[in-house]
Amino acid sequence: MKSSILVTGGAGYIGSHTAVSLAKAGFRVVLLDNFSNSDFQAVQGVRSLINAEVPFYEVDCRDTDGLFDVFRIEKEKGHVIKGVIHFAALKSVGESVENPELYKDNNILGTERLLEVMRAFDVENLVFSSSCTVYGEPEVVPVDENAPFLEAESPYGFTKQACERLIVNHLTRNPKFNAVILRYFNPIGAHPSAVIGESPRGVPNNLIPYLCQSVAGIRGALHVFGTDYPTPDGSCIRDYLHVMDLAEAHVAALEFLFKDKLRDKDTGWRAYNLGTGKGASVLEVIQAFEKVTGLEVPYSIAERREGDVVAIWANASRAKDELGWQTKRSLEEALNDSWRWQKKRPDSQ
Numbered sequence: 001m002k003s004s005i006l007v008t009g010g011a012g013y014i015g016s017h018t019a020v021s022l023a024k025a026g027f028r029v030v031l032l033d034n035f036s037n038s039d040f041q042a043v044q045g046v047r048s049l050i051n052a053e054v055p056f057y058e059v060d061c062r063d064t065d066g067l068f069d070v071f072r073i074e075k076e077k078g079h080v081i082k083g084v085i086h087f088a089a090l091k092s093v094g095e096s097v098e099n100p101e102l103y104k105d106n107n108i109l110g111t112e113r114l115l116e117v118m119r120a121f122d123v124e125n126l127v128f129s130s131s132c133t134v135y136g137e138p139e140v141v142p143v144d145e146n147a148p149f150l151e152a153e154s155p156y157g158f159t160k161q162a163c164e165r166l167i168v169n170h171l172t173r174n175p176k177f178n179a180v181i182l183r184y185f186n187p188i189g190a191h192p193s194a195v196i197g198e199s200p201r202g203v204p205n206n207l208i209p210y211l212c213q214s215v216a217g218i219r220g221a222l223h224v225f226g227t228d229y230p231t232p233d234g235s236c237i238r239d240y241l242h243v244m245d246l247a248e249a250h251v252a253a254l255e256f257l258f259k260d261k262l263r264d265k266d267t268g269w270r271a272y273n274l275g276t277g278k279g280a281s282v283l284e285v286i287q288a289f290e291k292v293t294g295l296e297v298p299y300s301i302a303e304r305r306e307g308d309v310v311a312i313w314a315n316a317s318r319a320k321d322e323l324g325w326q327t328k329r330s331l332e333e334a335l336n337d338s339w340r341w342q343k344k345r346p347d348s349q
C-alpha cells in the first residue's frame with residue numbers, strides 16, 4: 001500500500017505543488033489547511049492534477065483535537081500516516097512586524113501541537129519548512145547550513161528559528177523521531193499546467209507576484225527597492241528557485257527519511273539549504289522576464305525597503321550530496337511559468 005503523508009498547509013503555494021510531486025512519486029497525500037492564506041480552489045487543483053482521491057481536512061494546527069481526528073480518521077480508514085510535511089505557517093514579514101503575537105501563536109504553537117499529536121500516533125518522520133531567513137544577513141555567501149543563526153530580521157524569521165529549535169528539542173526527548181529541516185531560498189514559478197500557483201491576498205509583498213501583476217496591469221509600475229546596494233548593478237541579490245524543483249526536494253527528503261538514512265547518524269535531524277546556488281539581482285530578474293515573455297516590465301527605482309538583506313544565495317551542495325537533489329529548471333522557465341499562471345488567474349482579466 002502507498003505510504004500516506006500528511007501535508008499541513010496543503011492548500012498553500014508550496015504545499016499544493018509538493019502534494020502533486022508526492023503523488024507522482026507514489027505517495028498517498030492527505031491535505032490539511034485552515035485556509036487562512038488559501039482557498040478550496042487549490043485543493044481542487046491538486047485533485048485534478050493527481051486524478052485520485054485526496055482527503056482534505058479543514059483544521060488549524062493549533063487545534064489539538066482537530067489534528068487528533070485527522071490521524072484517527074485516516075487510521076480507521078486503514079491509512080496510517082507515515083510522515084508529515086509541515087508547511088502550515090503565516091509567512092508575511094510585514095504582517096509579522098505588525099502582529100508578532102499572532103505569528104508566535106500560529107507558527108510556534110501550531111508546530112508544538114503537531115509534534116504532540118504525531119508523538120501520540122507514533123509518527124516518526126517530519127519534514128519541516130524553514131527558510132533562509134534564519135541566517136539573517138549572512139557574513140559569507142553562498143551561505144551553507146553551518147552559518148550561524150543571526151538575530152532574526154523579523155518576528156516571522158524568529159518563528160522559523162524557534163520552530164527549528166523546538167524540533168531539535170523534541171528529538172532529544174523522542175529518540176525514534178527523525179526530522180529533515182528544509183531551508184528554502186526564494187521559491188517562484190508555478191505548476192507548468194497553470195492549474196495551481198501562488199495566490200497572494202491583496203497587494204503582493206514578494207517580487208515575482210508583484211512583477212506579474214504589474215505586467216498584467218493590475219498594479220502600477222514595479223518599485224525596485226534600491227539600486228544603491230554594494231552589488232554589481234546596485235539591486236539586491238536572491239536565489240530564486242522553481243517551486244516544482246522545491247516540491248521535488250520534499251520527495252527526496254521523505255525518501256531519505258524512509259530509507260532510515262538519518263538513523264545512521266546520532267542526531268536524528270539534518271538541515272538542508274534549497275536553492276539553485278546562483279544569485280540573481282532584481283534588475284536581472286526583470287531582464288530575464290522580459291526576455292522569456294517578450295513583454296515589457298513597467299518599473300521605477302524606489303527607496304530601499306527596510307530590513308532587506310543585501311545579497312544571499314545558497315550553497316546547496318549538502319542537498320545534492322545527501323538527498324541527491326538539485327534544481328533542474330532555469331530562472332527563465334520559472335518566470336515563464338509564473339506568468340502563465342498570472343494570465344490564468346481570475347484577477348488577471
Ligand code: NAD
Pocket residue numbers: 008009010011012013014015032033034035036037038059060061062086087088089090091106110129130131132183184185186187
Ligand atoms: P502559503 O501561505 O501559500 O501556504 C501556507 C498554508 O498554510 C496556507 O494555505 C495557510 O492557509 C496555511 N496555514 C497557515 N497557518 C495555519 C494553521 N495554523 N493551521 C493550518 N493551516 C495553516 O505559504 P507558502 O509560500 O506555501 O509557504 C509554505 C511554508 O514554507 C511556510 O511555512 C513558509 O514559512 C515557508 N517558506 C516559504 C517561503 C516563500 O517564499 N514562499 C520561503 C521560505 C519558507
Ligand code: WQD
Pocket residue numbers: 091093130131132133185186205206207208210222223224225226235236237238282305308
Ligand atoms: C526579493 C527582492 C526586494 C518586491 C522574503 C521573506 C523571506 C523568505 C523569502 C519566507 C528583494 C525586491 C521585492 C518589490 C522589489 N520567505 N523587491 N520590489 O525579501 O528575499 O524574502 O521571501 O521565508 O523570509 O522575507 O523576497 O520577494 O520580498 O524580495 O524590488 O515590489 O525583490 O527588495 O531584493 P525576500 P521578496
